Amino acid sequence: MTKPITGAQMVVQALKDQGVDVVFGYPGGAVLPIYDEIFLQNEIRHILVRHEQAAVHAAEGYARSTGKVGVALVTSGPGATNAVTGLTDALMDSIPIVVLTGQVPTFMIGTDGFQEADTVGITRPCTKHNWLVKDTDRLSGVIHEAFHVARSGRPGPVLVDIPKDVQFAAGTYTPKARANLSRYQPRLKGDLATIEALADAIRHAKRPVIYSGGGVINSGKAASHLLRELVEETGFPITSTLMGLGAYPASGKNWLGMLGMHGLYEANLAMHGCDLMINIGARFDDRITGRLQDFSPNSMKAHIDIDPSSINKVIHVDLPIIGDVAHVLEDLLRIWRSQGRGTDKAALKKWWAQIDEWRAVDCLGFTGSDTVIKPQHAVQRLEELTRGHDRYICTEVGQHQMWAAQYLRFDEPNRWMTSGGLGTMGYGQPAAMGVQLAHPEALVINVAGEASWLMNMQEMGTMVQYHLPVKQFILNNERLGMVRQWQELLHGERYSQSWSEALPDFVKLAEAFGAKGIQCKDPADLDDAILEMVNHDGPVIFDCLVEKHENCFPMIPSGEAHNKMLLPNAETQGQITAPGAVLV
Amino acid sequence: MTALNIKKGSSRHSAYDLRNPNSDAIERHTLAVVVDNEAGVLARVIGLFSGRGYNIESLTVAEIDHTGHTSRITIVTTGTPHVIEQIKAQLGRIVPVHEVHDLTVEGPCVERELALFKVAGEGDKRVEALRMADVFRASVVDSTLANFTFEITGSPQKIDAFAELMRPLGLTEMARTGVAALGRG
Numbered sequence A: 001m002t003k004p005i006t007g008a009q010m011v012v013q014a015l016k017d018q019g020v021d022v023v024f025g026y027p028g029g030a031v032l033p034i035y036d037e038i039f040l041q042n043e044i045r046h047i048l049v050r051h052e053q054a055a056v057h058a059a060e061g062y063a064r065s066t067g068k069v070g071v072a073l074v075t076s077g078p079g080a081t082n083a084v085t086g087l088t089d090a091l092m093d094s095i096p097i098v099v100l101t102g103q104v105p106t107f108m109i110g111t112d113g114f115q116e117a118d119t120v121g122i123t124r125p126c127t128k129h130n131w132l133v134k135d136t137d138r139l140s141g142v143i144h145e146a147f148h149v150a151r152s153g154r155p156g157p158v159l160v161d162i163p164k165d166v167q168f169a170a171g172t173y174t175p176k177a178r179a180n181l182s183r184y185q186p187r188l189k190g191d192l193a194t195i196e197a198l199a200d201a202i203r204h205a206k207r208p209v210i211y212s213g214g215g216v217i218n219s220g221k222a223a224s225h226l227l228r229e230l231v232e233e234t235g236f237p238i239t240s241t242l243m244g245l246g247a248y249p250a251s252g253k254n255w256l257g258m259l260g261m262h263g264l265y266e267a268n269l270a271m272h273g274c275d276l277m278i279n280i281g282a283r284f285d286d287r288i289t290g291r292l293q294d295f296s297p298n299s300m301k302a303h304i305d306i307d308p309s310s311i312n313k314v315i316h317v318d319l320p321i322i323g324d325v326a327h328v329l330e331d332l333l334r335i336w337r338s339q340g341r342g343t344d345k346a347a348l349k350k351w352w353a354q355i356d357e358w359r360a361v362d363c364l365g366f367t368g369s370d371t372v373i374k375p376q377h378a379v380q381r382l383e384e385l386t387r388g389h390d391r392y393i394c395t396e397v398g399q400h401q402m403w404a405a406q407y408l409r410f411d412e413p414n415r416w417m418t419s420g421g422l423g424t425m426g427y428g429q430p431a432a433m434g435v436q437l438a439h440p441e442a443l444v445i446n447v448a449g450e451a452s453w454l455m456n457m458q459e460m461g462t463m464v465q466y467h468l469p470v471k472q473f474i475l476n477n478e479r480l481g482m483v484r485q486w487q488e489l490l491h492g493e494r495y496s497q498s499w500s501e502a503l504p505d506f507v508k509l510a511e512a513f514g515a516k517g518i519q520c521k522d523p524a525d526l527d528d529a530i531l532e533m534v535n536h537d538g539p540v541i542f543d544c545l546v547e548k549h550e551n552c553f554p555m556i557p558s559g560e561a562h563n564k565m566l567l568p569n570a571e572t573q574g575q576i577t578a579p580g581a582v583l584v
Numbered sequence B: 001m002t003a004l005n006i007k008k009g010s011s012r013h014s015a016y017d018l019r020n021p022n023s024d025a026i027e028r029h030t031l032a033v034v035v036d037n038e039a040g041v042l043a044r045v046i047g048l049f050s051g052r053g054y055n056i057e058s059l060t061v062a063e064i065d066h067t068g069h070t071s072r073i074t075i076v077t078t079g080t081p082h083v084i085e086q087i088k089a090q091l092g093r094i095v096p097v098h099e100v101h102d103l104t105v106e107g108p109c110v111e112r113e114l115a116l117f118k119v120a121g122e123g124d125k126r127v128e129a130l131r132m133a134d135v136f137r138a139s140v141v142d143s144t145l146a147n148f149t150f151e152i153t154g155s156p157q158k159i160d161a162f163a164e165l166m167r168p169l170g171l172t173e174m175a176r177t178g179v180a181a182l183g184r185g
């Protein structure tokens, strides 16, 4: 018999058993016993954030850049409610995190006690699963199960709510190995008959396209490897969602670039015109499909996904394969190779010729300037000057996010952290903190918009405190740029509330936090300024004053089909763009 | 097609596949969901239906295994074939859900509901109510000088029909349990 330990000790022990090395958190009355145990040990590092939302995004950044489970610890009531946005963000993007919340003691639950909130009730729809633990003997088992659920199958956020009396009480610790995890075991292997049918379709396809997503990254490094083998050996073109960037290298010759609303022309037209679409770990999100009725009208569609509810949710597919990407790709490659690795080479050649015509449109072209920094140019220079570094990129949400996705190039998975499904402004800065914690020597850059950045700017304090040299690369257009763009396109240039008024002086702000501030507004100074940022050993706020009314193109106007993209075009810049005027 | 292997008991190996999955016709399905009987599990199921805009016509739940602590939730829902498939897949995703059965497509099933009716009537109406109760095999579980309380068990349609007959005879109150269902054989 092992000696009983307190619930608070169990929490720390369970985290250690799970290999956790860092916890992002914020204390309060209902978690004081756990904080006491954290104080008494040195194995787990606690990072004191400045807002609980940031703790959860930091855990997400940590998880996405490492493939491990991220952990956050917050108090009851307001601590828990502040975590809700982060939980929802992680749910939408399938990011494995465990959030531990304190709760009022069990005997006070339901009395509207001080800082009581129905945390499991509030977070039920925004977690993959959650638990309220009322019995100390069950606590460690639940925490182990929480990690298992977070990382298994389609990953996601889980929450364990721990009343204060449960933290104080003594109970028996259940080691990880003896925790009962048996029941939740999502299936990993795909159906072989359907995989064979897909191999057959690969052999005969004339205009194939591979459409990969975040599921490849979540599946792990092996999945990215297998995806690369599949692409190289078949010679098929590949595009990816925002979430999947880096699974196939941007430098690979079959890379079409990102697809979707602000995706590349060649990627979207290949999707529209293909006769075989192989969806690998993506979910036919509405930013990807555009108008459903016109989505890739003439293709056979295969869909590999670990989540059965993703299959046929919005797009009916012909070859549904439920399983883990790496497992399915392994089987697919084995079967297809054993059948002689056939493809229709002549047809593929024609298809590539067509794609090359689309590529020649140069949909990412933009009009440069000597007088004002174009945001696209700023991102291009950032790419140029940081390529070759051990580099991780986070973003906020808005135009800058799309420019980052378009102009930065990712050759490896887990290098790109952005809020895709929820589109959470304020995500990037804390996420970057989590990334830097996991990769202390790496160059971590948050490509931000000034408005998003302000939403979690308090975290500069955290970065200075823990010497996290994250670079905040703010494309400052003094606008809620993406909102402004939609108002330009859809609301007759009535810019209702899309101005960033009374912005702080970012350089002084950086200095006030004890960090370095750089401002740049002249294109001629840009390279030097970026290098100054990169070479500074410490956190930097880079205020890059850019063209205020630049639009992010290409763009599929919402409700339109892939082949109805708006392209960048000198005549349309800065004017109301009637969506019909530039249809292709 | 066994490819879409949702969860044990799903419909993908049945004649259900022969239907047009994209039909707009609204169907009524009875689902049996076996879950761990833990706190909040019903809220999870109901929250799924309300959060994703699915319909619930009736829902019953009780623990069916007191040692294993599993409960069976019987849900009658309506939707297009596509929506019904989504509902099953979404239910299967809930961590404490063990099995999702679509009784409507897994073969014939028996559906039963229990209802209590309070009928206040006098004279001929009182006699007629008793006579109809007899025809419907409803039993009198309580009686006073002013009213009868009938208990009736049967398909929801039978209970609807009985309610229609009782209305003019002085129906004052009714309580229904919702459907419990099992596959035949």
Ligand SMILES: Cc1ncc(C[n+]2csc(CCOP(=O)(O)OP(=O)(O)O)c2C)c(N)n1
Pocket: A396, A397, A398, A399, A400, A401, A423, A424, A425, A426, A448, A449, A450, A451, A452, A453, A475, A477, A479, A480, A481, A482, A483
């Ligand atoms: C929390 C939150 N609130 C509102 C929005 C809606 N929204 C999307 S983009 C955007 C503007 C972002 O402005 P900024 O960060 O400056 O980026 P820009 O588009 O100018 O590059 C807004 C308000 C959102 N995505 N998230």
Ligand SMILES: [Mg+2]
Pocket: A398, A449, A450, A451, A475, A476, A477, A478, A479, A480, A481
């Ligand atoms: Mg802006």
